[in-house]
Amino acid sequence: MYGRLCTSCHGVGGRGNGPMAPMLKVEVPDLTGIAQRHGGEFPAEQVRRTIDGxxxxxxxxxxxxxxxxxxxxxxxxxxDAEARALADSLIDRLVVYLGSIQED
Ligand code: HEC
Known part of the structure; x- marks a missing residue:
């Protein structure tokens, strides 16, 4: 799922160097450094909300x-509840994946 939806901007390895990144006016964050930027703790709930948007x-x-x-x-x-639950479960999987690619 990450590979299909997120790599265009964030890059295959999550480092913010996807093919679309140069076209954006903002810097695409390095997703492998989220924990590092938060004092070594991966802020799962915050990441969840960011992805949810x-x-x-x-x-x-x-x-x-x-x-x-x-x-x-x-x-x-x-x-509605079913649609919401499905969206939440997809986002949860992305959060788990991002948690797994953190570097220190
Ligand atoms: C169109 C380009 C684009 C795509 C596609 C995209 N992102 Fe992002 N992402 C960004 C940009 C740019 C930011 C920085 C915040 C902003 O300006 O919107 C960001 C920020 C984030 C952050 C916050 C990082 C931090 O340091 O707090 C997370 C987490 C994230 N993206 C996850 C994802 C996931 C997961 C996907 C795929 C489901 C995804 N992104 C797809 C462009 C993209």
Whole structure:
């Protein structure tokens, strides 16, 4: 999933050097250094919210990252709770993956 959705900007290894990165006006963060930038602790809940994006935009505004919380939201699901649960489980998997590529 990371390979399909995130590498265009963040790069195959997560270092922020994907093929689209030079076209963005902002620096694409190195995703292998999140823990390092947070005193050695991987801030899973914060990363979750950043990827989800639905809660971030009004407050800090992530102008370039797609709002995955909406992209993963499946309008075909039979009800809202189910669609939400599916989106959350996809985001959780990405958070686990990012946790696994942290470098110190
Ligand atoms: C269109 C380019 C683009 C794509 C695609 C993209 N990102 Fe990002 N991402 C960014 C940019 C740019 C930032 C920096 C914040 C901003 O300006 O939006 C960022 C920030 C982040 C951060 C915060 C990093 C930190 O240091 O706190 C995380 C986590 C992240 N992205 C994960 C992902 C994941 C997971 C995917 C795939 C599901 C993804 N991104 C896809 C461009 C992208």
């Amino acid at each position: 639905r809660f971030e935009r009004p407050a800090h505004g992530l102008p370039y990252m797609p709002v995955w919380g909406w992209k993963f939201y499946d309008a075909e699901a039979s009800n």
